[in-house]
Amino acid sequence: MLLYKKKEVKNLDNILYEKQVTCLYCNLPFKTTKVKQSKLIVKHKDHDFCTHYEGEINPYFYDVNVCPHCGYAFLGNTPELRNSEKEILRKNYIERLNKINLCGPRNMEDAITSYKLALIFSTLLEEQYLMTASLCLRLSWLYRFQNNPQEEERFLANALNAYLSVYEFEDLNHLAMGKATLFYLLAELNGRLKKYEETRKWFSRLFAEKNAEPRVVKMARERWYDYKEQIKEIGI
Structure with a gap:
């Protein structure tokens, strides 16, 4: 997997920047690439809220933070982890995880990997229904961009099931x-x-x-x- 692919994309400095983030699992800081929202131009929006942008930079590629120290992957609005949740993650996945560095510019493969990592962690913490639903929905969008209808439909179905759990169990x-x-x-x-x-x-x-x-x-x-x-x- 490529870590930094700056030469592959034009004018990255105009739209990408580094943001310091603190990992919710290991509490260590790290810098990760984000997109300047002010530089984005919306092309159109799908009825399930998927936004298509002009240009070659896709902001969805950078929504998931992946800690290079421990491998924990999470969205920016992920709540703080309780100690009991950290223990669940440690026993079931963190200890066996092969860490990868996804802190630089990402391609489609990197983006899908980051979302699937976050989805694993969200699924392990069974009460995070809304987070799981959001991750599945965004994965379906990535496959839509990739023109992969089979995988798009699979993750749309997963998103639907997770949103049904939100309806059933959330306030x-x-x-x-x-x-x-x-x-x-x-x-x-x-x-x-x-x-x-x-x-x-x-x-x-x-x-x-x-x-x-x-x-x-x-x-x-x-x-x-x-x-x-x-x-x-x-x-x-």
Whole structure:
């Protein structure tokens, strides 16, 4: 695996920078590459919130921090680890992990590796349903960029299952993403997987939410219209 591939990409200095991060597992600091958000130009957004950008730098490649000291991989919004959680990670994975350095510029292979590492850790800590869902969804996006529909669909299904766990086990009234957005994603992911009855169910729940954000309701109504047209075409 390539560690630093600066010569492969043009004008990296204009858009990439180093940020110091402290590992949530070993508490050691390290520098890792990030993207200057102000330099990004949005091309378009997919209905499951995947953003496509102009140029050759993909900011999703750099969302996961991978500690070069211990190998722990985590998103920037990952909560602090309790000692009991660190022990679970140590026994089940950290001690057997072959450490890699992903702190420099990344290619698609590096990005997928970083997300899969973070997903392993998130899955081991069984209560991190929302984190697991987010990682699976972003992995599906990476495979979309790679034009790999089989793997994209696999991780969309994994994301759907994780978001269903969020619905079942999380306190929806204190959910950071909001209940309406969760319902929207459950509808959208089911739709992408051609589970149209489930899509109908989750959009109906969203429309029944009295306190749903108007922008989410508008987005959902437009998307439900799209799916109704798809359903008509295939004669369900």
